[in-house]
Amino acid sequence: MRILTWNINGVRTLxxxxxxxxxxSFNDILDALEADILCFQEMKTSRSGLTRITAVPPSYNAFFSFPIQKSGYSGVATHVRTTAAVPVKAxxxxCGIIQPKPPFSAEERISRLExxxxxVIADGHEDDSDEEGELDYKDLDSEGRTLVLDFGLFVLINVYCPNDGNxxxxxxxxxxxxxxxxxxxxxxxxxxxxxxxxVVGDLNACAAVIDHCEGRLMxxxxxxxxxxxxxxxxxxxxRRxxxxxxxxxxxxxxxxxxxxxxxxxxxxxxxxxxxxxxxxRESNYGTRIDYILITRGLLPWVKAADIQPEVKGSDHCPVYLDLHDEIVDSSGAVIKLQDALGFKQGNPSEPPRxxxxxWNEYSGKQRLLQQFFGKNVTPPSTGCTPSKPIALERSDNAPVPTSTTHASSGDVDIATPSSSRDLSRDTSMTDDDASTRPSPKPMLTQRLSGPSQSMDYASEGPSSSSPALKRKLTADTLTRSSLLKKQKQKKEQEKTPGQAKLSSFFTKPKNSNPSTATTSSSSKQKLTFREPDTVDSETIEIDLEADHRLAMLLSSQETDTLKPCGNETAEAKQAWSSLLAPMQAPKCLVHGEPTKELTVMKPGPNKGKKFFICAR
Structure with a gap:
């Protein structure tokens, strides 16, 4: 296991x-450092300033401490690889003053209160002589300088000590x-x-003369x-x-x-x-102020320790400590590091809370801001909801299929169409089958080559399988319904204005009665697509000549709608002329006579500008 400490001088600049x-990603940066426990100082960010990949790297459990008042100042972080260890407490x-919500219980605390x-200071275990006043423990913990993690075998303290400051x-x-x-x-x-x-981190102090580039000079x-x-x-x-x-x-x-x-x-x-x-740094003219300090009981676990001056990205360099995977104690027993840490490979426990x-923003309790602007993702529906109400001709005595699929909005029943080779089978289906079978999209069937299928629109009524009284869709019916549909769309386009015209800004607005607007979507209509029945091919044959006449008629109608109105063109021309006409000279306030227009010719910021003065 490798423990690494590094003052990165800003997680956003690294x-x-x-x-x-x-x-x-930041997870790749952590992997490149090749350590199992990474302790960073001078994060220089806040909780809200962290990105998701920085705050919750996939391969690590992350812990942060931010300053309470000063944003972008100080701050420490500890990242633990999930496949190497899991801290027991954190x-x-x-001083144990900073508490989450709800506060830590006695079992969640790393130490007993004493x-x-x-x-410790009050009971005399530490020199409590304070000539300048009492210690402000809350203030000492408010700058985000320390994280304490309990790994069972040892307690890791990631610290960023104050510097000399001002x-x-x-x-x-x-x-x-x-x-x-x-x-x-x-x-x-x-x-x-x-x-x-x-204890790891930036202590901002030199422990020996050899640790300072100017130590001998001092x-x-x-x-x-x-x-x-x-x-x-x-x-x-x-230093003392x-x-x-x-x-x-x-x-x-x-x-x-x-x-x-x-x-x-x-x-x-x-x-x-x-x-x-x-x-x-190029001349290696620096100091050693980043340390890894351990208690004597951990010396048997130490494998190596060194600095990494070749790692750039900050004004500090990393310092690491390697621990043995296993050791042999004085009795000859082999102790594995993972057992001493209480880590179970393949079944790790959850980290401290x-x-x-x-955090609420990453645990799913709090919605992300991007969710309010993203596309709405709706679950797939088995029904078919038309975007607009459709006016259809109804058969007077057409049977209604028993198998229907209920749409999510609007009462629209659509029977499942079958292919031409399955026309002879029974078209009835239970409600359970309708709920489990996917509902296909309704299609308008054309006769391209070979036998065609018919489409029948029926009103809601009792179920019947007899097609004797069904009215067949012929070319005349198709032509008549298409003409009615086109005329209705034309009227709706005339009623609904599109882009506002310039002339509308110069004319008196027309009175509009909002009560005349009707919403046809509120009226619920039953729409049923029946399975096609076996019919005579001569009856269903669509006349190509009738199609040609219909196409020519629709083409002439669309051409007429594109012709601009003479009155509207004249009004628009007049509006543009009045808008772009040169400004008339105002009258003199004293004499009441038209003024004359002059242009500034003197070089400067006003050159080319026009102004009016009295004509006298």
Missing amino acids: PQYYPWNTFS EEGL AYPQR GTEERDKYKADFHKVLEARVRGLVELEGREVI VAKGLAEGLQDEEGFWGKNV WLRAWMVAEDGTGGPMVDITRQLWPDRKAMFTCWNTKISA ISSKF
Whole structure:
């Protein structure tokens, strides 16, 4: 297993750099880093600013902590590969104050109440002498600087410590208080609960002279000023705090082991941060302020640790820790890492509920904005709903099929048509069959070659299978119904205005009576397509000459409708003429005489503009 920490200096700017701009998604970027647990600092975004693929990568469980007040500032994130491990518990902040809704129960908390910094400092497990006032624990957890995840074998703390800032007393106190609370949180886990702890992140401090590019210069300057040994380097409080928190070379000191420096004790220029404004990375003129600190009990699991200065995209570089897949304890028993983590391959448990996958906007509880603008997706319907009411001729004594499919809107019954070779079979069908069989689209049948099928429109009535009284569709009936349909459409087009004409803006609007508008869609009409019966081919034969006459008649009617009206053309011409006519010169306000028009000829912004002055 590999644990990686990286200050990415903005999750939205990282994909703009090579090679990250060659990946199609944030999930691919996480995969390219080749780690199982990834801890990021300086996310510089908010919950609303995250995209879905960044907040919920498919291959990872993600946890975020954002600043409460400052948007686009600070922020940390921890991504855990779903096939490698699942955290047992997770919390935001160091003091347990930030709670989800509903708040954590006692079983969901990582520690007992007495192991949190408030009680640890109050009970004397940490130096509680605060000359400048009490600690504001809520304020210390409000900048989105810490995520705490419990993996069973260890507790992982992803932290982004405050930097030197603007050097004000307020920020200096905030930074010192934050370090005090961080140390108290670790002491509570180690001393009161006997847990193993891994602290990763940007601590914004150097732990040794070798970790700073100007460390030797600071020491030399201190010696010149009369200071002893390396006191010139340890002038800052944050460096002294970090040195006291770590295990010294002789085994004394604090509980945390700088595992990267322990594996590379004499390595120089092992820097993780550079000033990009002066292109200091090219010359490796930087500092080491990104760390992976572990407690002593995890040393047998350590396989390797190093920095990755070749990984670009930020002013920091990643630092990683590799753990063995299995170890042999003092009794000779083999302990597998996945067993120690409580991870079940193939059947992983759900992550803690502060994971981003349980956020309302990604868990299906809250609708996305794009759903209000996307196309409406409706389930397939077995019925057929006509878009407009259809005027049809009804047979006086036509039978109605018993098998009908009810449409979703409107009472339209459509019988299932069958092919010509199945005309002799019984056309009756039960309601169950009608609900299970797909309803085909009604088709107008033409005679192309060979025998044709007939289409019969019948009114609702009792079921009957006798076709003796059925009226057959002939060429004259088709011609007459088509003419009526065309005339009706022509009248509707004349009643319904299309594009507004220019002349309508200069004429008095006509009175319209809204009560005359009728909606034929409210009237429900039964429409039934019957199965064609066996009829004489001579009767159903459509006369081609009648079709030709009908086509010529319709063509002449459409040509007449396209001819513009003489009155409308004259009105439009007059309207355009009045609209485009040159502006008449106004009268002088003093003399009441027409003014004269002049044009500005002087070079400048008003050149070419026209104006009117008195003619006198």
